[in-house]
Amino acid sequence: MATEVKVPTLGESITEATVGEWLKQPGEAVAADEPIASLETDKVSVEVPSPVAGVMGEHAVAVGDTVEVGALIATIEAGDGAPAAAPAPAPEAKASTPDTAGQQAPAEGDEPAALSPSVRRAVLETGVDPSTIKGSGKDGRITKEDVMAAAEGKGQAAPAPAPTPAAAPAPAAAGERKEERVRMTRLRQTIAKRLKSAQDTAALLTTFNDVDMTAVIEARTKYKELFEKKHGVRLGFMGFFVKAACMALKDVPSVNAQIDGDEIVYHDYADISVAVSAPQGLVVPVIRSADQMSVAEVEKTIGDFGKRAKSGDLKMEEMKGGTFTISNGGVFGSLMSTPIINPPQSAVLGLHRIEDRPVVRNGEVVVRPMMYLALSYDHRLIDGREAVTFLVALKNAIEDPTRILIDL
Structure with missing residues (x-):
């Protein structure tokens, strides 16, 4: 007797998903709770487990199809089944x-x-x-x-040799140009809609500053080994920036607020959304009550988010809410950018790469590791003076990390 496999409950207010890929093909053996398909929602990819052990039956839907919660997507037949794939000759x-x-x-x-x-x-x-x-x-x-x-040579002993002429594909005709059409994932569609909505709704403006990273780099170099030994996680820069941002948000509450109709909602807590790279795109999980955390707790939380973003194990509720966002384009080499806010939030902080630049200190030109900061904000709620005040408070905390310790 066949067992039906249906789309599971995907989370609050999420009623449908897109079939991302089939992990099991008809005729293959399936163990109980083994993932057989991957569904893409507005926020994350969700794997559908087999309810019983048996043999993968026919797929009721194809990759790219949109399916609703509770819809039939496949069946599991009784039996032992075949191996996942036939071995090569x-x-x-x-x-x-x-x-x-x-x-x-x-x-x-x-x-x-x-x-x-x-x-x-x-x-x-x-x-x-x-x-x-x-x-x-x-x-x-x-x-x-x-x-x-x-x-890039990180995961293999040596670069792969060039294919032999016999195995190489036929060369394209002179002047031939090719195109490929790939269906947008549900996540990418949602990102596109939200970013465009932010531009259409908010009065976006970006203010810049730069920060001398000398003190943070020295602290990180001095304590990174002891920090990792005690807390089991590496000491990065994001821990400093999250804590510095929380302090600045207390000084300038409007940056941590949002517009709801004709009202302004102020938050006495800081739920910091952090942009994390995942195989299916950029996801933004939330560090809840980051203002109450230590630097070590922040680093552990971010490290956990990064690992689970790669494996697709982030939960949808972990990406809901958030009062302020930090996006670090510097890890990809970005020198400067104008990030777009994550509605209904009113501001986003963009971090960038650190590079040695000449600056003037005490009347002398010296070389210091500098980073550009960018604060994009909704000018309907946040004035230029408040944006600059926020960035200066953040800059002061990073350039003198003791301020973070004594909350100054």
Whole structure:
């Protein structure tokens, strides 16, 4: 007797999702609670587990289809089933040895079948042999980031040799130009709508400042080993910025407020949204009551968010709310940007890369590690004076971290 698999409850106010990929194909053996499909919602990817052990039946929906909560998506039949994918023919399997790995396209075996579409595309573009990559995703699955890291030489012993002429694809005709159409994920569609809505609704303005990172870098260098030994997490820069932002938000409450109709809602707490890179796009989990946390607690929370964003284990409720956002484009090399607010929030702080620049100190030109700060805000609520005051308070705390300790 077949067991129906239906779209599970996805969270408060979320009624539908998009089928991102099938993790099990018809005829394959399935264990109880083993993920068989991935659904994309407005905020995160959700894996659908099998309710029973058995054999994967027919898919009732296709990748890219929109499905509602409670809709039938597949069936699980009774039986033992077949392996996840048939092994490659013997001659081809023997041809793949450590000396020749990466010289040809991977055989049609277990690993290619388990790769998501975005990962398969990255494998084809980079020429990396997926069998040499250790996956960092859930259950050891390979992510797009794993492939890109391997392509940069981080995840493999040596760069893959160029394909032999026989294995190389036919060259494109002279002057030929190709296009590829890829359906936008539900998350990307939502990001696009929210960002455009922010531009259409808020009176956006960005104010800049810069900050000397010397003191924070020195503190981090001096205490990073003891910090990691005691707290089990690395001491980064975000812990300092989150705490400094919380202090500045108390000094300038409007930056931590939001407009609701014809009212202004002020918050006596700081729930800080932090932008985190995930395989399916940028996600923004929230550090609840960050103003009540220590630097170590902030760093632990951010580290946990980063790991679970990669594995797709972030929960939707962890990305709801937030009174202020910090986005660190500096990790990707950004020198300066004008970030867009995350509605209904009224402001977002953009951090950027640290670089040595000449500055004047006590009448002398010296070289210091400097970072540009950008505060984008809703000018309907936040005046320029308040934006500048916030940035100066943040700058003072970062340039003299003792202020964070004594709340000055």
